Amino acid sequence: MKLLFLIVAYLVAVTLPLVLSSLVGGPPRQFHQELASGLGILAFSMILVEFILSGRFKTISNGVGLDVTMRFHQIMARTALVFALLHPFLYQGTPSGGPRPWDPTRQLTLTTDFSPLSTGIAAYLLLAGLVVMAIGRTQLGYKYETWRLLHGVGALLIAVLLLHHTVYAGRYGSQPVMTWWWLTMTGVAVGSLLTVYLLVPLRQKARSWRVASVVQLTPKQWELTVEPVGHRGLNYRAGQFVWLNVGHSPFSMKENPFSISSAPAAGPELSFMIKELGDFTRTISQIKTGTVAYLDGPYGNLSVDGRVEPGVALIAGGVGLAPLLGILRQLRLTGDSRKHKLIYGNRVIDQIAYREELGEEGVVYVLSEPPEHWHGEAGFIDGGLVDRVFSEREFSEWAFVMCGPTIMMNIVEDHLIKRGTPSHRILSERFHYD
Template sequence: MRHLLYGAFWIAIYLVLAVSPLLVLLVGGAPSGRDFWRDFSVGLGFSGLSMAGLQFFLTGRFKWLTLPYGIDVVYHFHRQISIIAFFFILSHPAILILSSPETLSVLRPSEVPWRIAAGVAALVLFATIITTSVYRGRLGISYERWRVIHGYAAVAAAALGVMHIMGVDYYSHAPAKRLFWIALGAAWVLALVYVRIGKPAMMLRTPYRVEKVLKERGSSWTLVLKPDGHRGLTFKPGQFGWLTLGRSPFSIRENPFSFSSSAMRNDEVRMTIKELGDFTSRIRETAPGTRAYIDGPYGMFTIDRHLAPGYVFIAGGVGIAPVMGMLRTLADRGDKRPLFLFYCSRSWEETTFREEIGGLEGRVDLKTVYVVESPNPGWAGETGYMSAQILARRLTTPERLEYQYFVCGPHPMQMAVKDALDELGVPGEQVQSESINFI
């Protein structure tokens, strides 16, 4: 309940801040209204730019902000509200031109003033941000390059947007209103300075060193990281952190990975990473002794936040990484509660951690069901994809409706499992999932 209220509080704050330029005008007195469509288009521009500026806070990984929802929800909100903000910003010139076609004359090369050029440039940059984010895969842009484009384009677009408003100087002419926009812009810059300078500077005090790189089944690698000159990281099982490897913490190149190690050990942190992209395909080349930094922990995908008489883990592929973190922690704690693991993989050979999972079955009350997509001849276990039938067949205990369910894997698998659990009558609030694909 406390988290719910806290969450509602931040949404209300976001709303007020997003429309604050309009509230200032309404409360503080505005110059002459023109016609509805013109004022509506200007209002959309103000709201859209304000929402765009607030993205610097949403992506700042402030723990006080992410606590009620989980950082995955905040990042997904950032993605969705960015698209809405972009359409607000795009509607601004579109409505102006549709309601007054002569407005197009400002785009004549011989006449275009700097304030309009700034607005057009901001619009182009916002369009670039949205396009490269939504279609990054299709455009063949690597995650690292995308982050660089995203970061610089966002700063430039917000700055040009404020310049456009200041240049047009209609609703921002009064000194108090100019001061308001300057303060708003300064707040965005402060958030950015904290994220890009303040936080990395603090991370310099807690470096890690790669002790070894372990080859795992399923084209995956586990980085074993040791704290270098500090007490290490305290995290909850199932959480994740942003890893900067072999670079300065001021580098924009960092990637989110789940902790696969036990939360009961802070003398080392393990991250299990599958070869999927530019960065991950080079993990195997990481030399022991490489300097690393971790920004974390983050995430709500943890048994410590969802207490229950038993747990069911449903993992697909490298989605086993946070689940292993939870299983190892439960084993280290000597937990006696019943645990079920449904683990989907392409083949038995690619089933990551299968040997260790066998060992964990002796330390905790764990029953494992492997679901193999392409089984070898003679395979007697479950085959194909995860389904309600497999769950019903293997999860026969009547207490299953009391358990908490943790689902981690590819998005289609997560959706299929959600439907399957729904079919079995498992309440939605007992199904936990988290996606750390933050693009």
């Protein structure tokens, strides 16, 4: 329902400029000209709304999940690019030239003034480049911080360039009502960017944290714990995540998303289960106790708080245990009456974290490369394993929460649907897309 609301709100926001333009734009032109203008208007409005989608606004992201919001953002950005690419070519065959006395409504002609055309061309090229960079970020080898800076600056430039192009080159954008509309929408978009890069860091500066401990869990996995400095901590739900910045200014781009592995009932300290993968995570062992840290969050809806199902199934692959560990800890600390089971998969036995705390009751350990005399499950987390762990009744009544490799979640989700588990009882979050 929340996703449906997001889609409807998005469609209203991006099509409203099209409706307003049709009311104030004057006599109709040939179909291909109107289509060209319509696609340009849609592309611009979609780009401006993208600022809101990617702005980490909790009202939006925590309702449907930040992963869903960001996936929607990616799809719509690519759709906007297609509209923008088609926009100029549909004007072919249209007489061109500067403003003419006999055509005050620009019904017959398009401007050839260099300035408004050049800003449109520049935005056209920048948008294509921005989408390509986002799709191929991993392959291009950009550091996350570099990519994020380029993405933010590039989006801002596109918005400003398109504002100029739309107002001065467009037939509809030059109408006073539409000019004010585009100015307002651009202002809101830029404001959302300033919120993320300026206001949020200012709030973080007033609510700092410090590193309380750094503990090695396995050869390449660590537990980082932070404690609040002069404030009560974070109001969050087990299973949520934050953007964590350790040892840098709150205005720094050096922040990364990590799931909270501690439980709200355990107190104000927050713990994170972190695997050595990227530039920051490989330096975890070097972080000193007392190092300043900043948090932005909480985000995500991978939580079982308030749910009415009689049981909770937790399915984790590798470091995907982190948010599920927070949920499990919360269930245990609060004496929650709901039944629960955990499937926890890894490649080798040395990768199993928190085994002593997790225990054996209600926990199924899975290794794809098990040692001799291994008494747990061997192989991968798949439909067959899930069938062995859960009963028919549990498939239909329990809530299933999973986090781990995308291929694992895809396989398990498909199998759960086949076994009759309603989709609203399957909770997962993804942060890697094509």
